[in-house]
Every structure is written in C-alpha cells, then in structure tokens.
Amino acid sequence: MDYGSLSWRAINAIRFLSVDGVQKAKSGHPGTPMALAPLSYLLWTKYLRFNPRNPDWPGRDRFILSCGHASMLLYSLLYLTGFDLPLEEIKAFRQWGSKTPGHPEAGHTPGVEVTTGPLGQGFGNAVGMAMAARMLAQRFNRPGHEIVSHRIVVLCSDGDLMEGVASEAASLAGFHRLGNLVAFYDDNRITIEGSTDLAFREDVAGRFRAYGWNVLTVADGNTDLEGMSGAIEAACSERERPTLVIVRTTIAFGSPNKQDTAEAHGSPLGEKEVALTKEALDWPKEPDFFVPEDVLAHFREAVPRGEAGEREWRLKMAAYMGAYPDLAMEWERVMWGDLPEGWESALPSFPSETAAMATRKASGKVINAIAPKIPELAGGSADLAPSTETLMVGGGEFLPDAPPGGRNFHFGVREHGMGAILNGMARHGGLIPYGATFLIFSDYMRGAVRLAALMGTRVIYVFTHDSVGLGEDGPTHQPIEHLAVLRAIPNLHVFRPADANETAAAWKMAMERTAGPSVIALTRQNVPVLPPEDVYREGNVFRGAYILKEGGNGRPAVILLASGSEVHVALKAAHLLEAEGTPARVVSFLSWERFEEQPGEYRRFVLPPSVRARVSVEAAATFGWERYVGDNGASVGINRFGASAPGGRIFQELGITPENVAARAKVLLGKT
Ligand SMILES: Cc1ncc(C[n+]2csc(CCOP(=O)(O)OP(=O)(O)O)c2C)c(N)n1
Ligand SMILES: [Mg+2]
Numbered sequence: 001m002d003y004g005s006l007s008w009r010a011i012n013a014i015r016f017l018s019v020d021g022v023q024k025a026k027s028g029h030p031g032t033p034m035a036l037a038p039l040s041y042l043l044w045t046k047y048l049r050f051n052p053r054n055p056d057w058p059g060r061d062r063f064i065l066s067c068g069h070a071s072m073l074l075y076s077l078l079y080l081t082g083f084d085l086p087l088e089e090i091k092a093f094r095q096w097g098s099k100t101p102g103h104p105e106a107g108h109t110p111g112v113e114v115t116t117g118p119l120g121q122g123f124g125n126a127v128g129m130a131m132a133a134r135m136l137a138q139r140f141n142r143p144g145h146e147i148v149s150h151r152i153v154v155l156c157s158d159g160d161l162m163e164g165v166a167s168e169a170a171s172l173a174g175f176h177r178l179g180n181l182v183a184f185y186d187d188n189r190i191t192i193e194g195s196t197d198l199a200f201r202e203d204v205a206g207r208f209r210a211y212g213w214n215v216l217t218v219a220d221g222n223t224d225l226e227g228m229s230g231a232i233e234a235a236c237s238e239r240e241r242p243t244l245v246i247v248r249t250t251i252a253f254g255s256p257n258k259q260d261t262a263e264a265h266g267s268p269l270g271e272k273e274v275a276l277t278k279e280a281l282d283w284p285k286e287p288d289f290f291v292p293e294d295v296l297a298h299f300r301e302a303v304p305r306g307e308a309g310e311r312e313w314r315l316k317m318a319a320y321m322g323a324y325p326d327l328a329m330e331w332e333r334v335m336w337g338d339l340p341e342g343w344e345s346a347l348p349s350f351p352s353e354t355a356a357m358a359t360r361k362a363s364g365k366v367i368n369a370i371a372p373k374i375p376e377l378a379g380g381s382a383d384l385a386p387s388t389e390t391l392m393v394g395g396g397e398f399l400p401d402a403p404p405g406g407r408n409f410h411f412g413v414r415e416h417g418m419g420a421i422l423n424g425m426a427r428h429g430g431l432i433p434y435g436a437t438f439l440i441f442s443d444y445m446r447g448a449v450r451l452a453a454l455m456g457t458r459v460i461y462v463f464t465h466d467s468v469g470l471g472e473d474g475p476t477h478q479p480i481e482h483l484a485v486l487r488a489i490p491n492l493h494v495f496r497p498a499d500a501n502e503t504a505a506a507w508k509m510a511m512e513r514t515a516g517p518s519v520i521a522l523t524r525q526n527v528p529v530l531p532p533e534d535v536y537r538e539g540n541v542f543r544g545a546y547i548l549k550e551g552g553n554g555r556p557a558v559i560l561l562a563s564g565s566e567v568h569v570a571l572k573a574a575h576l577l578e579a580e581g582t583p584a585r586v587v588s589f590l591s592w593e594r595f596e597e598q599p600g601e602y603r604r605f606v607l608p609p610s611v612r613a614r615v616s617v618e619a620a621a622t623f624g625w626e627r628y629v630g631d632n633g634a635s636v637g638i639n640r641f642g643a644s645a646p647g648g649r650i651f652q653e654l655g656i657t658p659e660n661v662a663a664r665a666k667v668l669l670g671k672t
Pocket of ligand 1: 032067069070117118119120157158159160163188189190191192251265
C-alpha cells in the first residue's frame with residue numbers, strides 16, 4: 001500500500017474529512033467512515049453513475065448508506081465529488097441549520113436518497129428502489145431503448161443485517177431475483193457493545209445464499225483495492241440475482257489505539273488519537289479538513305463524468321421520445337409525480353340507497369376505479385389482499401415469472417419489510433405505492449411509517465379492520481391505541497372515513513398529498529352509506545372535519561364528534577337527543593391533520609367556542625380527543641383491550657352505543 005499514491009491519498013482524504021468533522025462536532029461516528037473509505041472511494045470514483053450537478057437525474061444509480069450513523073462518509077463523498085455541499089457544511093457537521101445532520105436526511109442534503117439511521121431500513125429501502133426500477137423498466141423500456149438501466153447500491157453494517165426488517169426485505173429481493181441490486185456488507189464484527197461474538201455469529205453468506213442472493217466476499221476491505229474492484233465488477237455484471245458483497249474491514253482502520261474497538265463506533269477519536277492516526281497513515285496533522293489540490297481535482301472528475309453520463313442518457317431519452325412520444329410524456333409525468341389530468345373523474349360516488357358496505361370494500365372499489373387511470377399506482381398487501389380489498393383486478397402480478405407490467409405486489413407476511421420497501425419505491429420516483437394490512441399490524445411497520453413521514457414521501461397505507469368492530473378475532477387483532485399513535489406522528493395524515501363516499505374522498509386526498517404519507521383506516525364491518533350530497537356539501541369533507549348533520553338551525557346545544565364507523569353511532573345519538581328536545585350537531589372527523597390545516601375561521605365554524613358541550617365517539621383510545629372536546633366535554637371510547645365476540649356485542653358491552661353517547665351528552669348539559 002503506497003500512501004503517497006493518488007488513490008490512497010484520496011482515500012485518506014475521505015477518512016480524515018470524516019474524522020475531523022466528527023472531532024470538531026465533538027460527536028458522531030468516525031470508525032466506520034474510516035473503514036469504508038477504500039470501498040466507497042472505488043464506488044464513487046469508478047463505478048457509480050451520478051451527476052453532482054443534477055443529483056435528481058432519473059437515470060442515476062441510487063446509493064444508500066443504510067448504516068446512517070456513518071453519515072460523515074457520505075457527506076465527505078458528496079463534498080469531494082462536487083455536490084452542492086461546501087466544505088463549510090462539513091465543518092458544521094451536526095450543528096443547527098447545517099446541511100450535515102447527524103444521520104442522512106433525504107430532501108435536506110443534495111445527493112441523499114433516503115433518510116437512514118434506524119438500522120435495517122435503508123436496506124429495505126434499497127429493495128423497494130430495486131423493485132420500483134424493475135417495474136419502471138418493464139413499463140417503459142423498449143427494444144433498443146433501455147432508459148431504465150440504473151442500479152441500486154446499498155452499504156450496510158452488522159446492525160443492518162441483524163435487524164429483522166432487512167431479513168424480510170432480503171428474502172423478498174432474493175425471491176424477485178433483483179439483479180439490479182447490490183449490497184455491500186461492512187463485516188467489521190464490531191457493534192456498540194463490542195464484538196459481534198456477543199450476539200451475531202451466524203453464517204450471513206449462507207443465509208443470503210438461501211434467500212437466493214449471489215454472495216461474494218472480499219477478505220481485506222482495508223487495503224485490497226484490486227480485490228474490491230473485482231468484486232464490484234462481478235456484482236455489477238450479475239443480472240439475475242441481487243448480490244451481497246461481504247467486505248471484511250477494520251473499524252477505525254489506521255488508528256493505533258482505537259482500531260477494531262467498539263469505542264471507535266460512536267465517539268470522536270480524541271485530538272491525540274487523531275494526530276496519531278494521521279501520522280500512522282502518513283497524513284499531514286495540519287490543517288484540519290485538509291484536501292490536497294490534486295486529490296480534490298481527482299474527485300471532481302465526477303462532475304464532467306456525471307454530466308457526460310447524464311447527457312448520454314438524455315440522448316437516449318431523446319431517441320426514445322422520437323420513437324415513443326406518448327410513453328416519453330408518461331415517463332416525464334410519473335417521474336415528476338404529477339397525477340394524470342382529470343383522474344379524479346374516475347372516483348366513484350355511492351348513492352345513499354347503496355346497501356351498507358364496509359369501508360374496506362368501498363376502498364377496493366375506489367382502487368379499482370382509479371387504477372386504470374393511474375398506471376403508476378402500484379401496491380399490495382402483507383398477505384391480506386382479500387381481507388384488505390387491495391387487489392387491482394386485471395392489474396397483473398409483479399412476480400419474477402409473470403408477464404411484465406404487473407402492478408399488484410405480494411409482500412408476503414412481512415409488514416416491516418413492506419414499510420421499508422414502500423418508502424424505497426416512493427423515493428425512487430415513478431410510482432405511487434400503497435401497502436395494506438390490518439390496522440393492528442401498523443405496529444409492525446411503524447418504524448418505516450415514521451420514516452415516510454420524516455422524509456415526506458407519498459406512500460398510502462391501507463389499514464383495515466380498524467376497530468373492535470372486526471369482532472371475533474379478539475383483542476390481539478383489535479386496534480385500540482393505534483389511531484392515537486399514528487395521529488401523533490408528525491406529517492402523517494390519518495383518514496378514517498365513515499362510509500363509502502368519505503372513503504372516496506380520503507383516497508382523493510391521499511393521492512393528491514405529495515408532501516407525506518397517508519393512512520386510510522377502514523372498517524371490516526358494513527356501515528351505512530351516507531347521502532353523497534351530505535358528504536360532499538360545499539366540499540367541506542376535504543377540510544378534514546365537517547358538519548354532517550346540523551342541529552338547532554346552526555345553534556346546537558351539543559356537538560357530537562366522531563370518526564369512521566362511529567359517525568353512525570353519533571348520528572343515531574343525535575336523533576335520540578333531538579327527540580328529547582336537545583339540538584345536536586354531528587361533526588364527521590375524517591382527518592385531524594387535515595382539519596388542523598384549516599383557517600381558524602373554519603375550525604371555529606365547525607366547533608364554535610360557545611358550544612362547550614361536546615362528546616367525541618370513537619371505538620378506540622380516547623387519548624387526544626380532549627383537544628376537540630375541551631374541558632367541558634366528554635369522550636366515549638375504549639381505554640382497555642377489546643374482546644373476542646361478535647362486533648355488535650362488543651360495541652354494546654363497551655358502551656359505543658347511541659344511548660350511551662346521548663346519556664353522556666345529557667350529563668354535560670346537566671339534564672340527568
Ligand atoms: C433500529 C436501530 N437500533 C439501534 C440503533 C443504535 N445503533 C446505532 S449503530 C448501532 C450498531 C453499530 O454496529 P454496526 O451496525 O455494526 O455499525 P458499525 O459500528 O460497525 O459501523 C446501533 C445499535 C439504531 N441506529 N437503529
Ligand atoms: Mg459493525
């Protein structure tokens with residue numbers, strides 16, 4: 001190893017930018033960037049296709065740092081190769097307002113594809129991206145016109161591969177034979193508590209082979225550049241299977257006292273050790289953040305190379321446009337994330353004479369009505385398509401041996417993997433992904449849902465069986481706190497429609513919401529269909545909460561607030577109250593988040609401060625409803641686990657009844 005050579009000085013530049021960045025911040029993770037510098041040097045200077053001047057160019061390879069704690073590695077690479085991330089940002093690592101947060105955040109730093117940090121998620125995102133790329137290739141590529149040919153490359157660590165979410169995703173990637181996916185596993189045998197001997201001795205290679213992956217190994221990821229190049233090339237020439245390259249590295253390589261120790265994982269090396277390491281690797285001690293001019297110039301060759309790569313792709317695109325103008329227009333549209341013009345005319349409306357219908361069923365009808373108009377809508381379920389009613393009939397199957405173009409995914413019983421995969425699909429672009437399961441199992445994918453919200457991706461979650469109303473399956477399957485939990489996630493919109501018409505409205509809002517994910521919570525049990533003219537009156541349903549039934553000519557004595565199936569309980573309670581001379585307004589609360597976005601004027605119109613007698617009704621934890629019912633209000637809900645019995649009986653036993661709601665209202669009004 002010749003530390004004087006350009007390659008090794010370039011590798012050292014990555015290392016020491018990372019080391020100095022962490023040292024200056026007095027926090028961060030130096031050891032892994034130091035160890036992964038050689039591999040990432042090769043990837044970023046020789047193999048990856050990207051354009052620093054246009055980080056979002058659709059033909060680029062996608063690079064994901066799943067071990068997001070090694071963020072300084074990514075920031076160093078972005079700076080060095082010429083992205084819009086100046087050295088000052090490297091020096092402001094982890095500081096307020098900087099572009100270099102503790103873990104990589106998509107949308108915040110140019111060149112960061114997905115937000116990573118929660119281990120395993122980035123790996124799952126990569127699988128989702130590879131599935132999305134495969135799907136787009138099937139839809140858009142034509143003989144002689146391969147406009148989708150990019151690769152998904154992910155770097156992952158011991159922690160990533162210990163996490164179940166990665167196992168779920170890896171299993172699916174192997175099943176689908178995703179030849180466009182390459183994962184590099186940083187086999188450094190160190191995690192926070194020490195050696196992986198504490199908890200992780202499995203045969204990772206054997207496991208991935210069993211999943212159907214191509215597995216390669218590099219025995220020395222610290223010094224063997226040739227070996228690494230060979231493995232990268234072999235991985236890139238594999239088209240039939242995803243590839244895992246196991247790269248044996250030494251955490252904090254080069255640090256005389258910290259290398260190969262867990263200490264190097266998450267603490268700055270310390271000034272003395274930084275100096276010793278620079279000495280050991282033949283790097284000038286001063287100044288900090290040193291990058292030799294020729295090294296910088298070497299890295300910056302990425303700019304003309306990237307521009308040329310993009311130009312070449314754009315020429316291909318121009319030829320494609322000539323040969324397939326309509327497809328080319330479609331490509332532009334879906335990559336922008338625009339919905340087709342007039343798509344909403346496909347949304348069904350359900351006349352009130354329609355027989356009572358579960359909202360999951362209505363959702364299925366909506367999906368099937370809009371799917372033909374929106375070819376980029378793609379989704380599936382974690383083995384619950386018949387129950388969640390999420391199959392696009394005639395949409396084709398996305399399966400390795402099925403005819404190309406299928407849009408129905410089968411995630412298998414893998415909710416967490418599904419969550420991460422959906423995020424990858426959405427961040428890839430070109431698709432509007434949805435994923436379905438029972439609301440209760442949203443817990444299994446909450447980590448991914450939260451990241452979707454944090455990244456602001458358009459993912460639609462179809463969560464059915466949304467209350468004890470599902471009945472006999474009992475408390476293990478009956479969500480209680482889930483709505484509150486999901487509503488507590490910032491930037492996640494939760495829709496709980498009361499009937500088929502509100503379900504169509506919820507789908508419209510979810511489809512049009514580009515700034516973040518949406519949950520559509522749906523009933524298993526039938527609910528009456530509300531008159532569409534009541535639901536759509538003045539379009540207020542799109543404001544999240546609206547007056548479904550007025551009481552007392554605009555001067556109600558009490559307001560009943562409800563969501564989903566309990567809107568019908570509230571309507572009946574209102575009639576009971578009115579029969580006794582108490583005017584009651586019913587407000588259907590389709591979405592809290594949407595309502596919060598409305599001007600104060602509208603919110604006060606729906607919930608006038610003068611009407612203090614308010615009762616919320618929701619077959620779920622009452623947690624949070626205080627904000628709408630206020631100090632003088634009451635909440636009818638379920639603050640215990642459910643029970644195994646027919647749904648109607650459970651509603652009776654737990655007090656989710658019109659009589660109980662009316663009684664609570666009367667107590668508030670002093671009418672007992
Ligand atoms: C889901 C999740 N759990 C825990 C953590 C905290 N954490 C950060 S890194 C890490 C393990 C570090 O080991 P490894 O993944 O091998 O990374 P290395 O130190 O080798 O870079 C843990 C537990 C996390 N980021 N995400
Ligand atoms: Mg490790």
